[in-house]
Amino acid sequence: MQFMKKALWIAFLGIFLSACAGIGSRAVATGESESQVISKLGNPTNIYKEGTSRLLEYKTGPWGQRTYIARIGPDGKLVSYEQVLTNEKFASIAVGSATKDDVLRRVGSPSETSYLSLKNLEVWSYPYKESDTWNSVMHVHFDQRGIVHSLQSGPDLRFDADRRWPFGMIGL
CATH class of the missing domain: 3.30.1450.10 (Beta-lactamase Inhibitory Protein; Chain:B, domain 1)
Known part of the structure; x- marks a missing residue:
């Protein structure tokens, strides 16, 4: 019986992993x-x-x-x-001269946009796997002319178990 459980588990794991292998890969x-x-x-x-x-x-x-x-x-x-959501592509965005069109052609459209009213900056946010390991978000800040003002990377809090709803967000 124990052998049968192990055999079924290994078969399931093999099927699961082969299904995952196709995700994100393009032929x-x-x-x-x-x-x-x-x-x-x-x-x-x-x-x-x-x-x-x-x-x-x-x-x-x-x-x-x-x-x-x-x-x-x-x-x-x-x-x-x-x-294109890689450290190398983000590093190739020229602060002070790259435009919104340059960023779109380099890393595509953002997942989210926001505005920092005190600094007058539009922010485009890109969730990505930093160094193919860490769940991060790259924020690209644009000035009023649509020129890249700065880039800022930080952790993607959607993956932080302590901050997930319903229990992690209580008291914030």
Whole structure:
């Protein structure tokens, strides 16, 4: 009986892990046409233009920690497909010169926007896995001209068990 329980548990675990392996992985290859990419990935959440290329944005999840961008070249073929909510992509946003359009083309649309009235800054927030490990949120602050003023990363409090409703938020 004990052997049967272990065998069932191992079988269940194998099925579960194989199902999870497909989440977030996309079966697209460079050189495929834009229509092939869309047929495999579905309609993009946003489309951006960058020079002669088109960028197809694919946001994921309710937790939104991954956003993929498919770059379609001027010939209508897939040039690259990558997850863009990374330390490297955020670090490449030039404080003092990057615009809202630059940020959209670099890391896609934000999961949330807010406004800091005392500082006159618009804030775009991007939940992500910092260093592919920590549940974090990158906040990109824009001045009134739409230029990046600063970037600030911090923990994603949605994952903090002590702050979750109904018990963690009592008294706040």
